[in-house]
Structures are given as structure tokens and as C-alpha cells.
Amino acid sequence: MRAGDTIMALSSGALPAGVAVIRLSGPLVRTALTFVAGSLPKPRHLALRAIGASRQLDQGLVAFFPAPHSFTGEDCAELQVHGSPAGVKAILAELRTQGLRLAEAGEFTRRAFENGKLDLVEIEGLGDLLGADTEKQRQQALARYDGRLTAEIDIWRDTLLDLRAEIEARLDFSDEGDVSEDLPEHWQVQLADLELAIASAMASVESGRIVREGIRVALAGAPNVGKSSLINALAKSDIAIVSDEAGTTRDVREVPLDIGGQLFLLLDLAGLRATESRAEAEGIRRAEQAIASADVVLWLRAPDVPDVPRPTTNGRLLVVGTKADLGPVDGQDLSVSTQASQGLDTLVKTLGTLGESLAGAEPALVSHERDRAALANALDALAETRNALGDWELAAESLRLASAALERLIGRLDAERVLDRLFASFCIGK
Ligand code: GDP
Numbered sequence: 142m143r144a145g146d147t148i149m150a151l152s153s154g155a156l157p158a159g160v161a162v163i164r165l166s167g168p169l170v171r172t173a174l175t176f177v178a179g180s181l182p183k184p185r186h187l188a189l190r191a192i193g194a195s196r197q198l199d200q201g202l203v204a205f206f207p208a209p210h211s212f213t214g215e216d217c218a219e220l221q222v223h224g225s226p227a228g229v230k231a232i233l234a235e236l237r238t239q240g241l242r243l244a245e246a247g248e249f250t251r252r253a254f255e256n257g258k259l260d261l262v263e264i265e266g267l268g269d270l271l272g273a274d275t276e277k278q279r280q281q282a283l284a285r286y287d288g289r290l291t292a293e294i295d296i297w298r299d300t301l302l303d304l305r306a307e308i309e310a311r312l313d314f315s316d317e318g319d320v321s322e323d324l325p326e327h328w329q330v331q332l333a334d335l336e337l338a339i340a341s342a343m344a345s346v347e348s349g350r351i352v353r354e355g356i357r358v359a360l361a362g363a364p365n366v367g368k369s370s371l372i373n374a375l376a377k378s379d380i381a382i383v384s385d386e387a388g389t390t391r392d393v394r395e396v397p398l399d400i401g402g403q404l405f406l407l408l409d410l411a412g413l414r415a416t417e418s419r420a421e422a423e424g425i426r427r428a429e430q431a432i433a434s435a436d437v438v439l440w441l442r443a444p445d446v447p448d449v450p451r452p453t454t455n456g457r458l459l460v461v462g463t464k465a466d467l468g469p470v471d472g473q474d475l476s477v478s479t480q481a482s483q484g485l486d487t488l489v490k491t492l493g494t495l496g497e498s499l500a501g502a503e504p505a506l507v508s509h510e511r512d513r514a515a516l517a518n519a520l521d522a523l524a525e526t527r528n529a530l531g532d533w534e535l536a537a538e539s540l541r542l543a544s545a546a547l548e549r550l551i552g553r554l555d556a557e558r559v560l561d562r563l564f565a566s567f568c569i570g571k
Pocket residue numbers: 363364365366367368369370371382383384385387388389390412463464465466467477478479480481
């Protein structure tokens with residue numbers, strides 16, 4: 142990135158469109174906006190302007206956001222013009238004559254990071270928000286973008302500084318006898334409270350993951366119990382292959398479903414049975430893996446198909462009797478018939494309730510693997526501090542490590558690698 146130059150982008154998506162939003166950021170924004178819109182509008186107010194310097198190209202609304210109170214922290218502007226491919230092209234060409242260049246993916250957000258407007262955790266929240274498909278994902282992403290985790294981390298970092306100050310004082314003055322060797326009584330309490338706070342934030346990582354990635358629901362059982370038919374009926378479309386021939390579903394197929402604002406991934410697995418076929422055996426091996434790691438297993442049994450041994454799972458288990466039009470099966474928690482359209486609403490409702498309990502009522506504070514790893518490092522370092530009391534060098538060093546883990550999480554340390562990967566998934570103009 143060439144810092145300090147002025148960037149522009151069509152931020153509103155593909156043309157033609159009702160409205161196109163052109164975004165600018167950098168030191169040349171004032172002169173460039175004056176050039177194409179006649180004069181600078183009052184800061185943070187929309188003004189209707191003829192757009193075009195030598196000839197009128199369009200008319201539209203322009204807004205100017207002077208530094209530092211802008212998204213990037215630099216001078217920024219937005220032009221809302223008609224979403225015409227030719228019009229936008231002509232406006233960008235005029236802006237280019239003023240020394241502006243097209244932005245790279247995520248470059249506006251990168252500038253916001255570099256100017257301290259957003260930290261790494263908040264940028265990840267923004268990325269999640271842009272990619273949110275379900276209501277739960279939107280809530281969780283917005284909470285992160287809004288700085289809920291950042292605010293917690295700030296408190297923890299302050300506490301770490303307090304704790305360190307006491308230790309560092311003992312390092313500096315222990316020879317001179319100015320500081321009593323014993324730590325003040327509240328120090329231990331503060332350390333314990335901090336460990337507790339971080340540990341309880343980490344407890345939400347599972348629900349956070351489930352909201353971001355979806356609840357994995359394995360539909361499993363013997364061949365021909367009706368897995369594909371049930372997935373099709375649930376998705377109300379022909380996504381999975383339905384066939385009379387046993388053993389068609391060899392790959393693990395994922396069907397995404399939004400139930401009550403929560404993402405579910407229904408896994409249509411190979412039917413389990415003894416087989417001579419190498420390909421089918423591979424499908425069965427994958428099915429067993431998927432069952433083991435699923436959040437929920439729907440174990441399907443049909444009246445016209447002998448049951449098979451059920452593999453173990455860490456997920457919640459529901460026994461679903463299929464083909465209820467043919468009769469019940471032993472031990473069913475629920476029964477459905479895709480042919481007679483029975484029991485599907487109850488099954489969806491049951492999944493929805495399960496989803497609410499797995500995802501939690503409140504947006505999770507911690508939802509990325511990166512969060513979990515950083516907080517685990519911080520906790521390890523704090524445990525080391527506890528063991529090192531008396532050895533002030535070591536205690537100070539482990540407290541520094543705990544701080545570094547939190548700094549890394551918000552991007553104060555080693556942010557480049559994470560940012561590069563993150564912005565690869567951002568769109569131009571964000
Ligand atoms: P899978 O191998 O477990 O995926 O099973 P399929 O969904 O391919 O279904 C196997 C057979 O059972 C097909 O012939 C379906 O038509 C039939 N089938 C599926 N659902 C029902 C049902 O609700 N009632 C009846 N009577 N037959 C069903």
C-alpha cells in the first residue's frame with residue numbers, strides 16, 4: 142500500500158444500479174471534490190451538486206467528512222450518483238486527473254486500522270457483518286464491530302498494567318528497600334478476577350462458532366431410511382439426490398438452512414452398512430467422521446429398513462422415525478413422513494429450540510479461533526505469574542506475555558499477516 146496517497150472506489154457494488162456510491166479517502170479529497178462538485182459542501186451534510194468539471198457528467202449528492210472524524214481517519218468524501226456504468230466511469234476518470242487512484246480490496250478499512258479508528262477485532266466484526274446471512278450472525282458481528290470485545294480487552298489490559306506496576310516496582314527497588322517485598326493484599330484478588338473474566342469470556346467460544354459457522358446436523362442411518370428425502374423436504378428443494386438405489390449419497394453434502402435466524406448445515410451422509418465397494422466404504426468413513434463431530438445427530442430409522450449400529454457422537458442425538466406413513470419405529474423421539482408431509486414442522490421447531498440453546502441468547506463475546514488462542518495464551522501466562530511470585534523477573538516477564546497476547550488479538554502486534562488474509566475476502570471500496 143502507498144500510504145498518504147488518495148484512493149477512490151465504487152463502493153456500492155455492480156452497475157447498473159439505482160444509485161452508485163463513490164468513496165474517496167486521502168489528502169487530495171478536498172481539491173478533488175471541489176474540482177468535480179464545484180465547491181466543498183458543509184462537513185457531514187449532503188449537498189445536491191452538478192457533477193463534472195469541464196462538462197456536466199451527472200447530478201448527485203455529495204458529502205465531505207474532514208479528518209479525523211471519518212471512517213478512515215483521513216479526509217473522506219462520498220458521491221451518490223446515478224448508477225450508470227458510463228456516468229461512474231466518466232466521474233472516476235475526472236477524479237483520476239486529480240491524482241486519485243483506485244483502491245485495493247479492504248484498503249479503506251486498512252487505513253481506518255492504521256489511523257486507530259478500528260482495531261483488528263473490530264475489523265473482523267466488520268468482515269463478519271458484511272458476510273452475515275442470518276439474523277444471529279448479524280447480531281454477533283455487529284456486537285464485535287461495535288467494540289464489545291475490544292472494551293473488555295481494554296479493561297483487562299488496564300488491569301495487567303496495574304498488576305505489572307507492583308511487580309516492576311519490586312524489580313527496580315528491591316535492592317534499595319523502598320518497597321516491601323510482600324504484594325498488597327488486593328493484588329492476588331485482582332489477578333484471580335482477571336483470570337476468571339478471561340476464562341468466562343472464553344466460555345462463549347463454542348456458541349460463537351456455532352453462530353458464525355452454523356450448527357452441523359448429521360442425518361444418518363442405514364441406506365434407504367430416507368435421509369435425502371428428508372433433507373430435500375426440509376430445504377423445500379431438490380438439493381440432495383433421491384434415489385431408490387441404496388448407497389447413492391457417497392459424499393458429505395451440506396445443505397444450509399436458516400431456522401429462526403440461526404444457520405444450520407444439514408449433512409446428507411452416506412448410508413451405513415457393510416460394503417465391498419471401495420468408494421462406498423470411503424463415503425461411510427466420512428459419514429462416521431461427520432457423525433462424531435456433528436453438533437446434532439438425527440439418527441433415522443424406517444419401518445421398512447433394518448436398523449444398523451449407531452456410531453458414537455459428541456453431539457445431541459435425536460432418533461427420528463421416517464416413513465411414518467408406513468408405521469412407527471422403536472425408540473423414536475420424533476416421527477416424519479416426507480411422502481405424507483407429516484412431522485416436518487415439529488422437526489423444524491425442535492431444531493430451532495436446540496439452535497437457541499446451542500447459540501445462546503446473547504451475542505457471544507468470543508467467536509473466532511484467533512480469540513480463543515489469544516485468550517488461552519493470556520491465561521497460561523497468568524498461571525505462570527502465579528507460580529513465579531517472589532521471582533520478580535519471571536513474574537514481570539509472564540505478565541508482559543499476557544499483555545502481548547491481548548495486544549496481538551487487537552492487532553497492536555503482528556497485525557499484518559491477519560490483515561492480509563482478512564482483506565483478501567473484503568470487497569473493493571470497503
Ligand atoms: P437415503 O438413502 O437414506 O437418502 O433414502 P432416500 O431419501 O433416497 O429414500 C429411500 C427410499 O425411501 C426412496 O424410494 C424414497 O422414495 C422412499 N421414501 C423416502 N421418504 C419416504 C416416506 O416418507 N414414506 C415412504 N413411504 N417412502 C419414503
